[in-house]
Amino acid sequence: xxxxxxxxxxxxxxxxxxxxxxxxxxxxxxxxxxxxxxxxxxxxxxxxxxxxxxxxxxxxxxxxxxxxxxxxxxxxxxxxxxxxxxxxxxxxxxxxxxxxxxxxxxxxxxxxxxxxxxxxxxxxxxxxxxxxxxxxxxxxxxxxxxxxxxxxxxxxxxxxxxxxxxxxxxxxxxxxxxxxxxxxxxxxxxxxxxxxxxxxxxxxxxxxxxxxxxxxxxxxxxxxxxxxxxxxxxxxxxxxxxxxxxxxxxxxxxxxxxxxxxxxx
Amino acid sequence: xxxxxxxxxxxxxxxxxxxxxxxxxxxxxxxxxxxxxxxxxxxxxxxxxxxxxxxxxxxxxxxxxxxxxxxxxxxxxxxxxxxxxxxxxxxxxxxxxxxxxxxxxxxxxxxxxxxxxxxxxxxxxxxxxxxxxxxxxxxxxxxxxxxxxxxxxxxxxxxxxxxxxxxxxxxxxxxxxxxxxxxxxxxxxxxxxxxxxxxxxxxxxxxxxxxxxxxxxxxxxxxxxxxxxxxxxxxxxxxxxxxxxxxxxxxxxxxxxxxxxxx
Amino acid sequence: xxxxxxxxxxxxxxxxxxxxxxxxxxxxxxxxxxxxxxxxxxxxxxxxxxxxxxxxxxxxxxxxxxxxxxxxxxxxxxxxxxxxxxxxxxxxxxxxxxxxxxxxxxxxxxxxxxxxxxxxxxxxxxxxxxxxxxxxxxxxxxxxxxxxxxxxxxxxxxxxxxxxxxxxxxxxxxxxxxxxxxxxxxxxxxxxxxxxxxxxxxxxxxxxxxxxxxxxxxxxxxxxxxxxxxxxxxxxxxxxxxxxxxxxxxxxxxxxxxxxxxxxxxxxxxxxxxxxxxxxxxxxxxxxxxxxxxxxxxxxxxxxxxxxxxxxxxxxxxxxxxxxxxxx
Numbered sequence: 001x002x003x004x005x006x007x008x009x010x011x012x013x014x015x016x017x018x019x020x021x022x023x024x025x026x027x028x029x030x031x032x033x034x035x036x037x038x039x040x041x042x043x044x045x046x047x048x049x050x051x052x053x054x055x056x057x058x059x060x061x062x063x064x065x066x067x068x069x070x071x072x073x074x075x076x077x078x079x080x081x082x083x084x085x086x087x088x089x090x091x092x093x094x095x096x097x098x099x100x101x102x103x104x105x106x107x108x109x110x111x112x113x114x115x116x117x118x119x120x121x122x123x124x125x126x127x128x129x130x131x132x133x134x135x136x137x138x139x140x141x142x143x144x145x146x147x148x149x150x151x152x153x154x155x156x157x158x159x160x161x162x163x164x165x166x167x168x169x170x171x172x173x174x175x176x177x178x179x180x181x182x183x184x185x186x187x188x189x190x191x192x193x194x195x196x197x198x199x200x201x202x203x204x205x206x207x208x209x210x211x212x213x214x215x216x217x218x219x220x221x222x223x224x225x226x227x228x229x230x231x232x233x234x235x236x237x238x239x240x241x242x243x244x245x246x247x248x249x250x251x252x253x254x255x256x257x258x259x260x261x262x263x264x265x
Numbered sequence: 266x267x268x269x270x271x272x273x274x275x276x277x278x279x280x281x282x283x284x285x286x287x288x289x290x291x292x293x294x295x296x297x298x299x300x301x302x303x304x305x306x307x308x309x310x311x312x313x314x315x316x317x318x319x320x321x322x323x324x325x326x327x328x329x330x331x332x333x334x335x336x337x338x339x340x341x342x343x344x345x346x347x348x349x350x351x352x353x354x355x356x357x358x359x360x361x362x363x364x365x366x367x368x369x370x371x372x373x374x375x376x377x378x379x380x381x382x383x384x385x386x387x388x389x390x391x392x393x394x395x396x397x398x399x400x401x402x403x404x405x406x407x408x409x410x411x412x413x414x415x416x417x418x419x420x421x422x423x424x425x426x427x428x429x430x431x432x433x434x435x436x437x438x439x440x441x442x443x444x445x446x447x448x449x450x451x452x453x454x455x456x457x458x459x460x461x462x463x464x465x466x467x468x469x470x471x472x473x474x475x476x477x478x479x480x481x482x483x484x485x486x487x488x489x490x491x492x493x494x495x496x497x498x499x500x501x502x503x504x505x506x507x508x509x510x511x512x513x514x515x516x517x518x519x520x521x522x523x524x525x526x527x528x
Numbered sequence: 529x530x531x532x533x534x535x536x537x538x539x540x541x542x543x544x545x546x547x548x549x550x551x552x553x554x555x556x557x558x559x560x561x562x563x564x565x566x567x568x569x570x571x572x573x574x575x576x577x578x579x580x581x582x583x584x585x586x587x588x589x590x591x592x593x594x595x596x597x598x599x600x601x602x603x604x605x606x607x608x609x610x611x612x613x614x615x616x617x618x619x620x621x622x623x624x625x626x627x628x629x630x631x632x633x634x635x636x637x638x639x640x641x642x643x644x645x646x647x648x649x650x651x652x653x654x655x656x657x658x659x660x661x662x663x664x665x666x667x668x669x670x671x672x673x674x675x676x677x678x679x680x681x682x683x684x685x686x687x688x689x690x691x692x693x694x695x696x697x698x699x700x701x702x703x704x705x706x707x708x709x710x711x712x713x714x715x716x717x718x719x720x721x722x723x724x725x726x727x728x729x730x731x732x733x734x735x736x737x738x739x740x741x742x743x744x745x746x747x748x749x750x751x752x753x754x755x756x757x758x759x760x761x762x763x764x765x766x767x768x769x770x771x772x773x774x775x776x777x778x779x780x781x782x783x784x785x786x787x788x789x790x791x792x793x794x795x796x797x798x799x800x801x802x803x804x805x806x807x808x809x810x811x812x813x814x815x816x817x818x819x820x821x822x823x824x825x826x827x828x829x830x831x832x833x834x835x836x837x838x839x840x841x842x843x844x845x846x847x848x849x850x851x852x853x854x855x856x
Binding site: 268279352355358359361362521 | 597600601602603604620622623625626628630632635637639641642646647649650651653654655656
């Protein structure tokens with residue numbers, strides 16, 4: 001068991017090293033990406049700040065609380081992108097037949113596809129933004145307790161479980177239709193909806209985004225618990241849905257493999 | 266010019282080969298506009314005004330921008346950089362056809378396709394959000410359309426310029442990524458440019474970004490005097506000329522050094 | 529007669545970045561990068577006249593494709609002069625472009641997701657081919673290459689051979705007078721290679737087209753080209769009739785012998801230089817003029833089960849050409 005884990009660690013390490021080397025070679029691009037992500041983060045915060053100056057709140061939440069929702073999204077989005085970067089090159093891997101190599105080796109292909117090529121730009125972006133976020137939160141008027149903080153991190157595990165499930169679904173669609181790029185961006189756009197608390201959206205969208213396409217469970221719910229606000233649902237149910245979603249994605253993966261037709265000669 | 270009509274026709278056909286791809290793309294655009302409209306509707310419950318906008322105006326803005334982005338920002342030139350780097354443009358260069366006219370014809374086909382979709386999406390959003398959009402008088406409307414067309418030309422020029430990067434590097438996505446980030450908050454779907462503090466606005470107006478969708482929306486809503494409208498359109502044209510000039514310079518240089526890579 | 533194609537002291541140099549391997553090298557590349565100047569084409573001159581089919585022979589990276597690209601107007605020469613059909617290719621005048629075609633074995637010009645016929649119609653419009661001429665040419669080409677039933681299928685669904693045939697039609701439907709073929713048979717099976725060769729021969733005969741062909745397959749060159757130009761590291765090291773190379777460098781003929789009883793090496797060495805020796809088989813190199821005589825002697829002196837007299841392969845000959853260049 002330990003040996004297997006060691007192998008996975010080595011594989012991840014190797015792909016990470018290559019990713020880092022590539023990043024250093026295209027140094028200017030990397031810098032530009034960093035600046036771009038920074039600009040995006042800064043501007044959204046600026047928007048929220050301007051909102052705060054102009055208004056008291058949005059949909060029953062104070063703007064301070066809305067900032068926390070946004071920062072939660074930022075956190076989970078950043079971490080997810082850091083580690084699940086492999087999906088972004090997946091369409092090429094299917095079309096070129098590289099996928100065949102993954103499927104025929106004694107290593108879980110999902111691991112390879114999901115975590116291949118970790119993103120170091122995101123990693124280097126993560127540290128300053130997290131530090132900044134923590135500082136920012138400390139300046140706001142919020143009601144955070146140690147219990148709510150622990151619940152928050154506990155729920156974040158569910159977040160990553162759901163994120164993994166989403167990515168696996170995207171991979172399945174990629175295997176069946178080679179249509180990956182638009183789908184993963186659709187996922188990104190859907191999760192971007194949770195920049196703002198999902199329960200400001202109208203029905204039926206609210207229910208859909210919490211329970212069917214559980215973006216709300218990823219970011220809104222943990223933040224609700226953190227801020228000691230009325231949560232949309234319980235922790236238990238959240239994990240149940242998250243776990244179920246994940247199992248569904250694995251089942252779909254197995255199904256897709258059966259339908260897989262290798263790239264032509 | 267029969268050959269460019271042919272290019273248009275074949276591009277049009279090609280755009281529909283993967284209908285699922287197109288649908289996903291439109292779904293994403295729809296979602297973004299939807300989110301923006303929802304957020305603003307929520308923000309305005311209980312408030313009459315925000316940032317100097319009434320709810321009516323803000324909703325109108327988002328609708329307009331969604332519409333404009335689809336016709337101005339949609340482009341096929343995203344592949345120009347890599348086509349140059351891999352040598353794919355060789356095929357067009359050695360034929361008796363103008364590469365830029367070809368790209369323009371392809372772009373027009375793409376925008377027209379998006380135009381069709383955005384009409385449908387706008388109708389759906391209309392039914393959901395029931396905004397009250399006041400159409401401006403005919404002259405203003407015509408000026409609006411004219412400025413929108415110029416906006417499309419400006420975007421086309423900028424994309425051409427980005428394309429020339431392909432002569433020197435395969436990494437053409439990074440600068441475009443930065444560009445799109447800036448578009449997001451200067452001509453973006455979430456909020457209009459003038460919620461920003463005046464100093465920031467002044468700085469942004471030194472760049473071409475506001476001229477891609479923002480000033481067009483303001484012309485439509487009637488926020489500019491005739492003088493201001495003329496001024497803005499003039500600057501817009503100046504930007505187009507400047508960028509095309511830069512493009513020409515890099516294109517000539519790049520072509521001379523062109524390795525026509527790959528077999 | 530004026531040559532159709534003329535190159536005078538043509539040069540093309542490229543700058544390429546060098547990167548040190550490994551993670552440390554990547555970090556180093558953050559502040560220091562080395563350039564290398566590659567002399568892809570280093571002073572090449574030749575003339576080609578109308579109707580000739582000329583083979584460009586050379587190893588990978590020798591400068592063949594670069595030369596063709598300069599002839600097509602895609603690359604700007606570092607120095608030297610190029611003239612094709614009286615035009616400077618770099619000017620890219622439409623009148624010039626309508627008269628030539630460049631076919632690159634691995635570069636597609638057909639629209640991937642649409643039927644080949646759509647691409648044909650597009651080229652018809654681009655090259656301004658009149659309707660009647662178009663129909664005549666395309667019918668002839670489609671029949672010659674036997675593709676009538678596949679031109680309305682999406683290109684991505686075709687096999688490599690079928691695609692290659694359609695690429696050729698797309699390139700030739702404007703009846704070019706000059707043809708540049710860069711590795712046209714690469715990746716094709718033996719049958720397809722023959723089909724393409726016959727087609728090129730027929731096209732040359734029918735339209736009097738001037739053709740430059742680069743290929744790795746000596747079979748292509750042998751069958752199609754009377755004249756060969758050998759390029760090595762950007763230099764022209766041979767320009768003349770293919771037969772000349774064979775005569776000049778192939779001093780020997782190859783005798784392949786199969787014995788019915790074992791024979792010693794020593795015995796065989798009397799007759800010629802022994803290249804291979806293996807139990808009941810041997811390969812002997814014998815000077816051309818004496819080959820027949822020596823074969824007769826061996827047949828009478830030794831216990832022979834089978835004998836074969838062969839020309840050395842063109843590949844072997846060319847290899848020898850390069851090797852002798854290296855020694856110079």
